[in-house]
Amino acid sequence: MSAPALEVRDLNRSFGALRVARDINLTLERGARRALIGPNGAGKTTLVNLITGALAPSSGSVALNGEDITKVSQAERARRGIARTFQINQLFRGLTVLENVVMAIGERTGDCNNLWRPAGTKRIIIDEALDHLDSLRLVEDSLKLVRELPYGRQRLVEIAIAMAQKPRVLLLDEPAAGVPSSESHLILDVVASLDPDIAILIIEHDMDVVFRFAQQITVLVAGAVFTEGAPKDIRADERVRAVYLGQDAGAGHG
Amino acid sequence: MAASDANAVPAVTMRARAIEYIGKRHRFHVWEALPWILIAAAYFVFPDRMTFGTQVLIAIMFALSLDLILGYAGIVTLGHAAFFGVGAYTVALLTARLNWGEPVTSLIIATLISAAAGFISGWFLLRYRGLTLLMLTLATAILLQEAGNYRSDITGGYDGVPGMEIWKLFGVFENDLYGRTYYIYIAVLLFLVFLVVRRIVYSPFGAALTGIRENVRRMHAIGSPVHRRLVAAYTIAAGIAGMAGALFAQSTAYTTLGVFDFESSAKVMVMLILGGTGRLYGAFAGATIYMLLEDHLAKLSPEFWQFGIGLLLVLAVLFARRGLLGLIEDIGIYFKTGGKS
Ligand SMILES: Nc1ncnc2c1ncn2[C@@H]1O[C@H](COP(=O)(O)OP(=O)(O)OP(=O)(O)O)[C@@H](O)[C@H]1O
């Protein structure tokens, strides 16, 4: 009985009259590499918010490793192994890069419950943080304040924090958005080399990246799953071309 | 920043440097002795002004408690005087109603009761943020004040608690006419409280509070029990504010419902903002300067004082967003970098 890492069932959510999630079903097997694509405003970020618990669904359920977590708080879901990165950076801008990552480790290990021991003196935590930074080639920036970094490197800190959570399920919301293509390669290489056991859902507009990285693709249109399948099927699907790929080739995304 | 010249540094060196920096950040700097030297020096230089000095120390303690929640955790409250008031009234009612005027035990009781008040109100209020929280904290202080007014048969209402009698400190030291005894007593307590707050601020818990201030969405996303952390910080801050209130009641042997005034909550916030938030010593600088100015200007002319403090706030917002200490820091950086930044 190997339950999927993440299972979303008949999820619904509206903002007023706008239905941003309509009967969404989505499964991430252990170690999945799934891309979530769809036009702007399709509800991709909203789906991530529903999965992480930042938003409550009006109906439907979310299960993690077969356990229903629909009623579980966002923080508790994170502690149970769901991590996400944000489309628009959500970092501790006034803290150093190292402190940003240490924070995630501190909350994961419960170290942040300690009111007395000086932070930063637990070598095992600092070493782990620096290892994460090392894998993203961020060590040289570790003592810089996040707000002093160029946007592209801040995007890497987003990923470093998510990695420091040691997630079982990782949701990446356009990790390379807003990054010059010269630097986006580093980000996507990092994503590609993540632990194969982690189930990953990546939202990405760059079709080359999607087709290279993903084993499955889900296409979301107007809050509903339009279709899903292997990259070659999606690429060949005329309807997908019409609603998304054609538009993408014409207009591009920001 | 320690790593401003990191470009050419190999990763291994940088790694060692980062470990060194973060592992030593909490250590005391030499300049941190300065406020304590000044507090000690004031005792010898102005021996006949210790009643005023005592009030400055109390204001510092009050502002320090606010710094923990406002400066570090980013909780904006306009009702912090509620806890100062609870502390003051605990002491006052203990002596006036229960004939218990022993300073140390009543101080401890006052601190615990204020902390409990912080825990209970914080548990409910800290689910909210921003303007809502502002209003709710303000309302809490007003509610307490009104409750005190409603039972003025017990509290003495706005005329103050009648018949307060504070016993000798440790059964030995009378509070002399110049307030010297209490100055020393409160200075020692302030030092202890400061050590505790400083310890907390540099702990992993303190880091989490800073994280909540910097980006609460991220804290939720990394699994931080935000509400629990805020309530914990709020409880501690309320306890310290209550201790300051208790010391106020003990040192003046006088308390009225005026301690719950909105003005009192606003005043401590102005002090902290003037000195600089989120840096511990901002409370020292801000409270001292505010009290000195109030002492001088308010005597000269009450209207001018109101105008003066308003002007000071405007200047602070325009030129010293991060308070006086922030300004000093910026000037220091300016000269270090030769005016390049
Ligand atoms: N908090 C909110 N309140 C009201 N409407 C919202 C809210 N958040 C998102 N929306 C709306 O929901 C729709 C889906 O938004 P969402 O951000 O999920 O789209 P997306 O697929 O991530 O788009 P993009 O590719 O631009 O990131 C949009 O029309 C958006 O305006």
Ligand SMILES: [Mg+2]
């Ligand atoms: Mg989005």
